[in-house]
Amino acid sequence: MIARLRLRERMRDRDTAVYGILLIVALIWPLATIYATDSTFLISQAGHAGTFVLLAIGLNVVVGFAGLLDLGYAAFFAIGAYTYALFASDQLGSSPAHHSFHLPFWVMIFAAMFVAAAFGAILGFPTLRLRGDYLAIVTLGFGEIVPQLFYNIDQWTGGINSIGNIDQPTLPFWITGPWAGDPAVALVRNFDFTSNPVAYYVLVLILIIGAVILVTNLYKSRLGRAWMAIREDEVAAAAMGINTVTTKLLAFAIGASFSGFAGAYYGASFGIVGPDQFLFVVSVTVLVMVVLGGMGNITGVIVGALIIYFLLNNALPALPANVESFAKTIGLGSLNQQNGEWPGLAGAAQRLQFLLYGLILVLMMLLRPQGIFPSRVREQELKHTGPVEEETVVEAEHAG
Amino acid sequence: MGLADLGFFTLGGATLVLLGAQAVINPTQFTQVLVFGLADGAIYALVALGYTMVYGIIELINFAHGDVFTLSAYIGAALIAFFSTSESGFQIGNVIALLVVFPVVMLIMGAINVGIERVAYRPLRNAPRLAPLITAIGMSFTLEGIMFLWHGPATVHVPNLLPHGPGFETYIGGVFIGFKDVFVVVAAAILVALLAVFINRSKLGKAMRATAQDRDASQLMGIDINRTIAATFFIGALLAGAGGIIWGLYFNTITYNLGFRTGLIAFTSAVFGGIGNIPGAALGGLVIGLIAAFSDNYIGPKWTQVVVFGILIAVLVFRPTGLLGMRVPEK
Numbered sequence: 123m124i125a126r127l128r129l130r131e132r133m134r135d136r137d138t139a140v141y142g143i144l145l146i147v148a149l150i151w152p153l154a155t156i157y158a159t160d161s162t163f164l165i166s167q168a169g170h171a172g173t174f175v176l177l178a179i180g181l182n183v184v185v186g187f188a189g190l191l192d193l194g195y196a197a198f199f200a201i202g203a204y205t206y207a208l209f210a211s212d213q214l215g216s217s218p219a220h221h222s223f224h225l226p227f228w229v230m231i232f233a234a235m236f237v238a239a240a241f242g243a244i245l246g247f248p249t250l251r252l253r254g255d256y257l258a259i260v261t262l263g264f265g266e267i268v269p270q271l272f273y274n275i276d277q278w279t280g281g282i283n284s285i286g287n288i289d290q291p292t293l294p295f296w297i298t299g300p301w302a303g304d305p306a307v308a309l310v311r312n313f314d315f316t317s318n319p320v321a322y323y324v325l326v327l328i329l330i331i332g333a334v335i336l337v338t339n340l341y342k343s344r345l346g347r348a349w350m351a352i353r354e355d356e357v358a359a360a361a362m363g364i365n366t367v368t369t370k371l372l373a374f375a376i377g378a379s380f381s382g383f384a385g386a387y388y389g390a391s392f393g394i395v396g397p398d399q400f401l402f403v404v405s406v407t408v409l410v411m412v413v414l415g416g417m418g419n420i421t422g423v424i425v426g427a428l429i430i431y432f433l434l435n436n437a438l439p440a441l442p443a444n445v446e447s448f449a450k451t452i453g454l455g456s457l458n459q460q461n462g463e464w465p466g467l468a469g470a471a472q473r474l475q476f477l478l479y480g481l482i483l484v485l486m487m488l489l490r491p492q493g494i495f496p497s498r499v500r501e502q503e504l505k506h507t508g509p510v511e512e513e514t515v516v517e518a519e520h521a522g
Numbered sequence: 523m524g525l526a527d528l529g530f531f532t533l534g535g536a537t538l539v540l541l542g543a544q545a546v547i548n549p550t551q552f553t554q555v556l557v558f559g560l561a562d563g564a565i566y567a568l569v570a571l572g573y574t575m576v577y578g579i580i581e582l583i584n585f586a587h588g589d590v591f592t593l594s595a596y597i598g599a600a601l602i603a604f605f606s607t608s609e610s611g612f613q614i615g616n617v618i619a620l621l622v623v624f625p626v627v628m629l630i631m632g633a634i635n636v637g638i639e640r641v642a643y644r645p646l647r648n649a650p651r652l653a654p655l656i657t658a659i660g661m662s663f664t665l666e667g668i669m670f671l672w673h674g675p676a677t678v679h680v681p682n683l684l685p686h687g688p689g690f691e692t693y694i695g696g697v698f699i700g701f702k703d704v705f706v707v708v709a710a711a712i713l714v715a716l717l718a719v720f721i722n723r724s725k726l727g728k729a730m731r732a733t734a735q736d737r738d739a740s741q742l743m744g745i746d747i748n749r750t751i752a753a754t755f756f757i758g759a760l761l762a763g764a765g766g767i768i769w770g771l772y773f774n775t776i777t778y779n780l781g782f783r784t785g786l787i788a789f790t791s792a793v794f795g796g797i798g799n800i801p802g803a804a805l806g807g808l809v810i811g812l813i814a815a816f817s818d819n820y821i822g823p824k825w826t827q828v829v830v831f832g833i834l835i836a837v838l839v840f841r842p843t844g845l846l847g848m849r850v851p852e853k
Contacts (some may be wrong), residue, residue: 191652248839255581259793260838263831266786270827402782406659413656465674473674477667483660484642491649 140421140495141334148327152320166319171431172326173388178411178427179333179420180380185409186418186497187346188373189353190250191258194265195408198378200400201241202234202385204272204279207395209233210289217278227291231386238382239375246374250367257374265405273397284396288389290315291325315390322391329387330424333380337420340376349373350418407434414486416493426494433482438475442468530840541816550696555819556812561703561772563811564710568765569788570795570803571717572758578734578798579754580647585658586638588785589665590759594631594766595776596669598623599680612685620683620771628763635759636752644748662782669778677777680770706772713764714804717757721800726753734798787814790834796844805845 155164177199184192208214208223210230215222225233249260272279279285292315315321340346348369351359360366389395407430415426446458446468460466465473490496545552569591576584605619642657690701721727729750732740741747769784770776787810795806810830817829837844 185652191655245835252838252842255583256838256842258583259789260835262786263790263834263838266831267828267835270824274824274828402786409652410656410659413652417650417652470671473671474667476670477664480660480663480665480667483663484657487653487657487660488642488645491646491653 136495137419137421140425144421144424152323162319165323167435169319169322169326169391171428171435172323172330173384173391174408174411174431175330175424175427176326176333176384176387177381177408178415178423179330179337180377180384181408181412182418182420182423183337183340183349183380184373184377185412186423187341187353188349188370190370190374191255192261192374192377192405193258193402193409194261194263194268194405195377195381196400196402196404197261197265197268198238198242198381199385199388199404200268200272200397202238202382203389203395203400204285204385205234205237205382206230206386206389207285207288208279210390211285211287213280213285214278219278224289227289227386227390231383234382234386235379236382238385239379242375242378243371246371250370250374262402265402269397269400272400279397282397284394286394288393288395290317290393291390326387326391329383333383334420334424341420345369345372410483414483414490414493416495416497419493419495419497422493422495422497429494434479438479441475441478442471445471526840530837533836533840544816544820551819553695553697555815557697557699557703559812559815560808561706561811562815563808564707565765565769565772565807566784566788566791566811567804567807568710568713568761568768569784570791570807571714571800572762573785573789574792574795574797574800574803575730575754575758577792579730579751580643580654581651582643582654582658583789584758585655585785586642586661586665587758587762588781588783588788589662589669590631590635590638590781591762591766591769591784591788592776592778592781593634593665593669594627594759594763595680595770595780596672596678596778597630598627598767598770599678599776601626602681602683607681607683609682610687612690616683616685624764624767627767628760631759631763631766632756635755635762639752639755644751662785666778666781673778675778677775680774680776682771682774684771702772706768709764709768713761717761718800720757726750730754787830790830793834794837794844796846799844799846802844802846809845 151168152165155168156162177195181192181195184190184195206227209225210223210227212222245260245264246257249257273281276282315325348359348364351362351364352366352369356366359369392399408427411427411430412423413426414430415424416422449455449457449467457467460469464470486494541552569588572587572590573584576582576587601623602619605615605622607613607616607619638661642661643654646654646657684705685701692699721730729740729745730753732743732745733747733750737747740750769780788807791806791810792803793806794810795802795804810833813833814826814830817823817826821829
């Protein structure tokens with residue numbers, strides 16, 4: 123028993139260590155990147171990556187905790203983003219409503235959350251009574267419909283033209299205060315959101331920290347244990363008195379609410395919301411982040427989100443240039459030229475990105491089917507698989 | 523008959539009544555759309571069979587299947603280039619080329635799909651349920667990546683080898699019917715019939731049905747599970763391979779990401795017919811093809827995706843077992 127406790131303690135230590143490292147990196151990041159590159163590009167990119175971290179944390183509630191497969195997560199993201207974009211821009215002024223709204227960001231971010239959660243509940247209610255995979259298929263369909271719908275009803279949403287000029291958040295007067303703009307209080311004055319990546323970075327950091335605390339508490343609550351019970355064995359969970367439909371519905375709606383939340387942030391920080399930003403590939407990317415990071419483990423999911431984001435937005439796009447300079451260094455510079463059918467080395471590397479991403483997904487999954495940081499507590503508590511038991515035995519010997 | 527069934531048949535009935543009204547108002551247009559819808563639907567049926575067989579046996583949404591379909595069109599186009607063919611009218615050389623290309627491409631695709639199963643799905647058979655789904659998505663990206671590397675983002679032309687032009691098309695009461703349309707439907711019907719005979723009569727087909735029903739029990743009965751699952755992937759790819767070439771010959775242009783949308787529609791067809799149910803997938807493909815064609819013409823092409831996936835959701839809500847009932851064990 124003591125040995126078990128110690129193992130759990132150690133597990134908590136690993137998570138604490140990962141959180142600590144992530145937090146330190148997150149705090150140093152703005153200073154370090156400004157110092158190293160003299161631009162805020164990397165900060166704004168980190169703010170964008172933060173959106174995906176939020177999405178991954180939310181999808182983890184659905185997929186990791188409750189074991190429900192959601193293949194249309196981007197739809198809720200789109201709903202959140204459009205909720206904010208429609209009511210915080212001039213868009214509705216040129217729509218049949220003939221009146222544009224400019225509601226404050228801090229209200230709309232919660233409104234977006236509730237709208238997305240409501241859609242999650244509406245979609246989940248009829249389907250969650252059914253077998254597990256049906257939810258996956260229904261969400262897949264929903265994820266295909268929503269962006270197309272936003273595309274089609276163009277007199278409301280602008281369709282392919284997207285919604286631009288979305289309002290930037292402003293801090294409430296009791297923070298900016300009457301001294302706002304006073305150069306004497308530089309810290310406050312600089313905290314203006316309008317095209318200020320640092321402000322968005324701080325905002326997304328606060329949102330992520332809030333989300334992590336919220337989800338960790340949910341995980342430890344009665345509801346969290348009910349989710350795990352359903353994930354492991356739905357029939358047994360129902361026999362233990364868990365209302366499986368309500369519990370699953372809550373997981374699905376809470377997951378959707380995170381997506382709506384992230385959507386509103388994304389709409390504000392990106393400034394443009396269009397239907398092609400929320401296609402199936404976004405749902406898949408977030409799912410890959412969750413599964414690859416380690417389903418059910420919040421730190422794992424955050425790390426997974428960051429790795430995949432880096433891979434998709436930095437590593438793979440940088441490939442052509444790197445390959446080209448590498449070929450020059452080793453004396454194969456002639457390959458860089460375009461020649462007939464050969465698109466040049468950079469062109470070939472450009473074309474190779476898709477293939478590499480696919481292969482990386484397959485390889486990572488084959489090497490670590492449980493994810494990078496699997497939820498070991500879960501394994502230990504529910505699976506009693508070989509290696510973990512051995513570890514326990516070893517620990518028991520040490521303790522004895 | 524429950525309330526859900528009632529809802530399903532009410533919706534279906536209302537759709538049929540609306541279509542019937544269209545048929546009365548403008549019979550020529552209606553029949554024309556019907557012909558094109560049947561041809562599309564026959565191809566969806568071929569692809570849907572692969573989804574339904576794989577889902578039936580290992581409960582995996584094989585996202586790579588749509589790309590296997592596209593890759594076969596790419597390989598088919600490359601192989602056709604080896605023959606001396608002509609795109610004008612009826613040529614004996616075209617017939618020879620197609621007679622060679624069809625079986626060769628189908629076998630290549632079968633081998634590729636068995637390889638995919640061996641590399642990406644079999645090692646994960648006892649892993650968490652989502653792991654093979656992610657490798658399936660990874661394989662889908664990989665196949666699309668291969669085609670992208672091969673021909674880039676541009677559309678690829680598949681020679682128009684099927685007999686066409688004057689003499690091979692006719693107007694029946696103002697409705698255009700080409701040899702191509704007939705060919706697509708007949709070829710698909712023959713393949714589906716062969717598959718049905720194989721599944722119901724052969725020993726391997728019996729093993730497949732048994733494995734789909736209860737894998738452990740089948741293993742106890744001496745069925746080689748790995749071989750049976752590999753055979754399922756092989757046959758699924760044969761059909762997708764045929765579907766890919768037929769698509770190429772029918773529409774004459776393909777792009778590397780064609781399989782994504784076609785795959786989703788075909789998967790919808792499989793669910794519509796009752797996932798795991800082979801006649802269901804064939805019927806589902808035809809019906810979805812018709813629905814898409816009617817939606818294209820009567821509602822507008824930009825709504826077709828909404829209509830098709832809306833139907834998917836409606837089917838799952840009102841009648842989760844699909845048209846003909848699903849054949850997947852509760853686990």
